[in-house]
Every structure is written in structure tokens, then in C-alpha cells.
Amino acid sequence: MSGDEVTRAASPEREQLLVSLRPVAFGIAYRMLGSVAEAEDVVQEALLRVHRSLEAGEQLASPRAFTATVTTRLAMDELRSARVRRERYVGDWLPEPLLTDGSAAAQDPARQAETADSLSMALLVLLESLSPEQRAVLLLHDVFGYGYDEVATxxxxxxxxxxxxAVRARRHVEERRPRFTATAEKQTELASRFFAAARTGDLAGLESLLAHDVELVGDGGGKAPSLARSQRGRSRVAHTLTNWLRALRRLPDVEIRLAEVNGDPGAMFLVEGRLLAVWALDVVDGQVAGVRAVVNPDKLVHLGPVGDAYALVRRLGGERPGD
Incomplete structure (x- = not known):
């Protein structure tokens, strides 16, 4: 029986409890794993265990704490297994994007992972370099506010x-995190200018918005055309983006839909109503310091119908992103 089936089969009171615990479980699992699909599997198993414990007559002093414990341990186990798969991953790995702007497409997953705070792709990529234990401790204490005694348990x-x-994990993350960030209003304004320049192919305008050491990362997972490796540098990244978007504009019914992605400014790229890519921008000190483009269709299916990127490349006569 799946977690959703358990919820529906439970008494009204039990169902309400399980529904209320789902955002807690998903918030932990998604940050641990960076994958909506993997997080959903963990959440279903965690809620199933909560249900079984209650059915067995166990008195849970804090169902929320019990759920956090079960979810964290399941996520740590899943992470150890996932690391083997990610070592064989084709190209750069990025988390599965979440839309956090309150739009219809952003509803759920688990109330946008309970809060958009600490969901940025930049942070989730940094967490990938931590051990499962370090990641769990840092998230539980610094993000979810558990005391060290609770985290230890x-x-x-x-x-x-x-x-x-926690000290080692925090030091590792802080050493690599940007020192200065922009306000939400400035991020939104900068993103609007960035995507306006992208729409029109304004190379000079686009380049002026990029930090000198801007990084472009694409995640196709071998299932969609993408960069072979990340690129750095204002001029190189600007040329790559304009070349890719110039090719994209040759297709009919192209839409660049601004969105908040993992709490950061970004956009959804759709062709003929089907999602092709999701971009998230890292805005630091008034400039775009990073562009993270997810084009792996497996990482986009939770957001709606996904287009066939390779078929689109064939329609463009073989022109690929970055060519």
C-alpha cells in the first residue's frame, strides 16, 4: 500500500494528521536528495511507517519528530544508493527544479517543500559534496531548527x-557560498532584464548583466542535448546562451515563462506548450553569477508535459545548444 493509499484508507483524524505531516517529510527528503521522484518515494514510505506505528497502538509523543526521524534515516539510505548512480551520471548533475512562486504549476510538491528558504539550486549542489550524515545534521539543525540533542537522536x-x-558541514558550505546577494526585488528586476535580452538575442545587453566569472551549468543527463561540461566567463557564457536561444527562436510557438525556481528567479522554456527546460539564476551583488539549466526530461515531468529535445534539434537541422 502506497503512502497516498494509506492516507485515503485512514480514519478522518488519521488522514488529517498524515496530510499535515507530508510537507515536513517532503521538505527534509527533497533537500537531502535533490530529487522530487526520490523524495516522493521516501515520503510515502515514511508516512506508511507512521501509519503502521499508530495502527499498532504506539503512543507517539510527537508525530512530527517521529516523521522527521523516519524520513531522515530513509533519505540517508537512499542517498547512499543514489550516490552510486550519480557517479555514473552523464554530464553535470543538478537538482530537480521546484517552482516556488505560488503558480498553479507550483502547487504542492508538499506545499513547495514547506518553505522556499534554503531550496536554491546553488545550495543543493553544495550539499551534494557533503556526506549523508553531514547533510542531515546541517539541514535538521540550521534549516529545520532541531536542537543538537534532537538531531543526535x-x-x-x-x-x-x-x-x-555540523561545524565541518557549515564551514564547507560557507566557504563556497556567495558572500553578497541581492534583495528579492533586485533579483526579479535583474531576471526580467536578463530574459528580455535573451528573448531578443541582445548579446551586449546579456553580457552586461553577467558577473565576470559567471558559470553556466546544463543538466541533460544524456537524455537531452546539453553542454558537455560547465562553462565559465562572461563572454563565453553570453555567446553560448545567445547561440542556443537564437536556434530556439527558429521553432514555432516558443514561450519563455518567468518563474521562481527553488526560491530564485528563473524561467520555464516551452515549445508548442511542452516544457523543454527550466533555468534558475544565481544573483550575487547585482549580477547574474550562475545560470543552471535543467533539460533532462526525467527531471521535468513533475511540472507537466515535456517536449522531445532531440526531435527539436533534428527540426533545427542538428544545431545544438552551445554550437
């Missing part, structure tokens, strides 16, 4: 050990 380690894991 959840991850099954001593409190002193947990504190050490």
Missing part, C-alpha cells in the same frame, strides 16, 4: 559527534 549519533559534523 534522529541520526543515531552522539551529540558531540553531531556538533562536529
Amino acid at each position: 534522529i541520526v543515531g549519533k552522539g551529540e558531540a559527534n553531531v556538533r562536529q559534523l
Whole structure:
């Protein structure tokens, strides 16, 4: 029985409880795994275990804490398994994007992972470099506000050990995080200018918005045309983006729909009503410091109908992004 089936089969009171716990579980699982599909699997199993515990007559002092514990441990197990798959992943790996702007397409997953805070792709990519234990400790303490004693119980380690894991994880993340960020209003304004320049092919305008060491990362997973490796540098990235968008504009019914992606400004690229890519921008100190483009169709299906990128390339006569 799946987690959703359990929820529907439970008593009204139990169903209400399980529904209320779903955002907690998804918020933890998605940040741990960076995958909507993997997170949903973990959430269903976690809610199933909560249901079974209650059915068995267990008195849960805090169903929320119990759910966090079960979800974290399941996510850590899944992460260890996922790491083997990600080592074989074709090209750069990026998290599956979440729309967090309150639009219809953004509804759920689990109330936008409970909060858009700490969901940025930049942070989730940094978390990939941490061990499962470090990631769990950092998220539970710094993001979800659990005390070190509670985190120790959840991850099954001593409190002193947990504190050490948190210090190391925090240092690793802070060393690589941007020092300056823009306000939400400035991010939105900059993103509007960025995508306006992208729509018109304004190379000079686009280049003027990019940081000198801007990074462009594309994730096709071997299932859609993408960059072979990430690119750096204002001129190189600007030329790559304008070349790709110039080719895209040759197709009929192209739409660039502005969206908030993982709490950051971004856009959805649709061709003939089907999603082709989702971009998220890292805005630092008034400039675009990073562009993260997810084109792997497996990572977009939760957002709606997905287009066939390779078929579109054939219609363009073989011209690929970055050519």
C-alpha cells in the first residue's frame, strides 16, 4: 500500500494528521536528495511507517519528530544508493527544479517543500559534496531548527559527534557560498532584464548583466542535448546562451515563462506548450553569477508535459545548444 493509499484508507483524524505531516517529510527528503521522484518515494514510505506505528497502538509523543526521524534515516539510505548512480551520471548533475512562486504549476510538491528558504539550486549542489550524515545534521539543525540533542537522536549519533559534523558541514558550505546577494526585488528586476535580452538575442545587453566569472551549468543527463561540461566567463557564457536561444527562436510557438525556481528567479522554456527546460539564476551583488539549466526530461515531468529535445534539434537541422 502506497503512502497516498494509506492516507485515503485512514480514519478522518488519521488522514488529517498524515496530510499535515507530508510537507515536513517532503521538505527534509527533497533537500537531502535533490530529487522530487526520490523524495516522493521516501515520503510515502515514511508516512506508511507512521501509519503502521499508530495502527499498532504506539503512543507517539510527537508525530512530527517521529516523521522527521523516519524520513531522515530513509533519505540517508537512499542517498547512499543514489550516490552510486550519480557517479555514473552523464554530464553535470543538478537538482530537480521546484517552482516556488505560488503558480498553479507550483502547487504542492508538499506545499513547495514547506518553505522556499534554503531550496536554491546553488545550495543543493553544495550539499551534494557533503556526506549523508553531514547533510542531515546541517539541514535538521540550521534549516529545520532541531536542537543538537534532537538531531543526535534522529541520526543515531552522539551529540558531540553531531556538533562536529555540523561545524565541518557549515564551514564547507560557507566557504563556497556567495558572500553578497541581492534583495528579492533586485533579483526579479535583474531576471526580467536578463530574459528580455535573451528573448531578443541582445548579446551586449546579456553580457552586461553577467558577473565576470559567471558559470553556466546544463543538466541533460544524456537524455537531452546539453553542454558537455560547465562553462565559465562572461563572454563565453553570453555567446553560448545567445547561440542556443537564437536556434530556439527558429521553432514555432516558443514561450519563455518567468518563474521562481527553488526560491530564485528563473524561467520555464516551452515549445508548442511542452516544457523543454527550466533555468534558475544565481544573483550575487547585482549580477547574474550562475545560470543552471535543467533539460533532462526525467527531471521535468513533475511540472507537466515535456517536449522531445532531440526531435527539436533534428527540426533545427542538428544545431545544438552551445554550437
